Structure formats: structure tokens, C-alpha cells
Amino acid sequence: MTRPQPSDETLTIGLAQIAPVWLDRAATLAKVLQRMAEAAAQGCQLLAFGEAIVPGYPFWVERTDGARFNHPTQKEIYAHYMDQAVRIERGHLDEVRALAARSEMAVVLGCIERAADRGGHSLYCSLVYIDNQGQIANVHRKLVPTHEERLVWSPGDGYGLRVFPLGPFTMGGLNCWENWMPLPRAALYGQGEDLHVAIWPGNLRNTQDITRFIAVEARSYVLSVSGLMRLSDFPPATPHLDQILADGGEPPSDLGAFLANGGSCLAGPDGQWVIEPQVGMETVVVAAIDHRRVREERQMLDPAGHYSRPDVTQLTVNRRRQSTVLFEQ
Secondary structure, eight states, X not given: OOOOOOOTTEEEEEEEEOOOOTTOHHHHHHHHHHHHHHHHTTTOSEEEOOTTTBTOOOTHHHHTTTTOTTOHHHHHHHHHHHHHSBOGGGTTTHHHHHHHHHHTOEEEEEEEEEOGGGTSSSEEEEEEEEOTTSOEEEEEEXXXXXXXXXXXXXXXXXXXXXXXXXXXXXXXXXXGGGGGOHHHHHXXXXXXXXXXXXXXXXXXXXXXXXXXXXXXXXXXXXXXXXOEEEGGGSOTTOTTHHHHHTOSSOSOGGGTTEEEEEEEEEEOTTSOEEEEEXXXXXXXXXXXXXXXXXXXXXXXXXXXXXXXOTTTOOOOOOOOOOOSOOOXX
């Protein structure tokens, strides 16, 4: 493959706004691979997908009275969700890793992780970073699941609050409402982050304000990537599909026929749009970003540098991977 040759100052990054084949890991990963190939053909060096895209966001919870205690329907759907979750140690992401390596393209992928190091029967909303050599460089587990997510996802830890060099940039990322948490953001800023990836289950209402806010606060590029979900995207074989679709109401009125309408976008370090929010469509969009713009905007504000006061306020971060068992030799 002949790839465009970027300058030392630029990086070509992309957003892949797709709908999952809901609760079908293999079929959704096939879509991921297809979009990766499309982005690689455009010279993309970093491609991001939405939160929980593999195998999908737990939309059933809000549509089937998911908080009912000890209910057989909720148990059955959860068990199916667990079966379709990503088990990294079993090689579920190996094809994605191989294509990333062949394309020399890094990937941020939102996964529901069935974590072996926590016993293998609880689920975590994880941001998986695969570098351009195909190595899994980081797995960040969402610190605090939001609202009904807490019925199916477990709270993560600080292990994944890390940044990585990528071309002239230093990249980090957070899941969904973690992006509203000032201290995790500060943890990434303090490590030199100047390209922030925020992944979301979907919806313009989530991305249209905070994407630009973080860009202006951090004086960084901010790539927000959402999933897409229409009522027609529920596969016919979905367990209890009749109950899910017969929920007491349609999607919120501001979403039309969508449960998640996208809203993926890219803001520059001055808060202006580089890619305006993409709504209501599956798409791959790429753009070249220039590190000089970061350095220009940092002249005015550098939140971890000249515009900080570590003698007054400091942040302590626990990056140990949490476990209930520590074995001593």
C-alpha cells in the first residue's frame, strides 16, 4: 500500500461512526475491519470508533425495566451480553491488531471487556488502544459507569490513565462522561496530552458542547467519536427483541428514529471545528491536524505548564490495576 507522506508536524486522523451489529461481536468486528480498510486507503494514521461499539451499548436496560431485581429476562440478556463481550486474552481483537499493523494505523476501539483478571464474569466499558504496530498498548476501563450502565458495567480503575506518542502528538482518551470529570482530564494533561480522543455511545447532545470545551481548556485537538443506533439496527435474533422494541415510548423526540444519532466531530486547539458533527449517518471522515496549532495556542494557556500552580494544587493518581487477589511468591 502506498501511503501519503505526512510532514513532521501533521497527523492524519479519522473518525469511524458506525452502528454495531448489536450484541454480535464477530459481525461487529467485521464492520470495524471494513471501516479500518476504508480509512487506511485515505492515509489515516489514527482511527477511532465509539464507546462500547463491540458488541454494542446496553440499550435494553432503559427499554425493559432493567432495574427489576432478580428478574429472569434481565439475567438472560446479561448472560448473552457477556457471551458476546470481548475477551482480549482469547484473541478476539487479533484481526484488528493485524490490520492495524499492516496499515501502520493506530486504532481506538470501544469494547465491552470481559476481564479475566477480575474473575471473568463481570463486564467493563473499555477504551482499547492498539498502536500502529498492532500491539495493544492500553486498556482503559471506564472509571464510573453512568446511570443505568451501572446495572451491567463494573467500575474501572486508574491503570489506563496513560498517554502515548503518535507522530508529533501525545494522545490520550476517555470514555463518555469521564470526559466531564476534571481530574481524569487533568491526569492526561499532566502527561503532555495534546490530542484527546473522547468516545461516546452516540448523540449530538453529548458531543456538540464538550468537544469544543475540552479543546479550549486543554488547547489540544479533541476527536469525539460516537456510535449510531437505529431501531432497525436490532438484529432479528436479539434476545427478547419484542420487549425491547415494545418499550413504552420511542427514542427521545430530539433523536427522531435514533437511539444514538452520532455527532462525531473534531475540534482544533482554538475550539473551532475541523470536522463538524456528523449526524444520522454511518461514515468515515479523515482530516490532517497540525501540531503547530497546539504550540501556538499554548502560548496563551498551558494547563499543566505555565498556567498551573503545583505548589498550590496537585493531583495524585493511582494507576495500579485493581484486583481482589494479590498472590505472593
